[in-house]
Amino acid sequence: MSIQYLIIYKFTSLFNILEELDLHLNFKIIFIDNEYSLNERVKTLKNYLIVSDKQYKNINNQFVLKNTPINILKLLETVNIEFLKIQFNNQSEVKVNNYIIDLNSREMLIKNNKLKLTEKEINTITYLSNLDRPVSIDELQEKVWSYQTNIETHTVETHIYRLRKKILNTFNDDKFIISEKDGYQIK
Secondary structure, eight states: OOOOEEEEESOHHHHHHHHHTGGGOSSEEEEEOSHHHHHHHHHTOSSEEEEESSOOTTOSSEEEOOSOSOOHHHHHHHHHHHHHHHHHHHHHEEEETTEEEETTTTEEEETTEEEEOOHHHHHHHHHHHTOSSOBOHHHHHHHTSOOOTTSOOOHHHHHHHHHHHHHHHHHOOSSSSEEETTEEEOO
8 A cells, every 4th residue: 555645734733743643643744834835745646635724725635624622533533534535536436548437426537528327337348448358248248247158148239339329429439349350349
């Protein structure tokens, strides 16, 4: 797991308290008191949470500590929960070609366009995108639909057809899932 950084932004008293506990915390503490330094620092960090005593515009991963004083154990618990939320949200987005697939909301996005997908459609896209080869109908039946491969069904073909049609209608993209002689593929 990567190092977690707790950035204390323009909140000197909190930084002073946490700095005393630094050896007992499971994250690194950084104090920043100006917007430029903050923007430069977060460019180099992946796993960070910014704590401040008031809301600032255009700051991601921000937690505002309004109710003070607060029990230090409660504060640490809240900070850990916020880190878990950030990690959960970061893991929920999968990039496939130019699209972002949001696994939590089951949406496919590009720029301002978004398409709502079913769970099977999400599973199909993620399965196809993780392989660098065409995937046969039998393999999709087994891995995505959990069907036995010797059952005669047109479920896969029907779902792929409908999914391709939805993507074409929403994004005007008829080359997202392509048919190969050996099956379907996302290139």
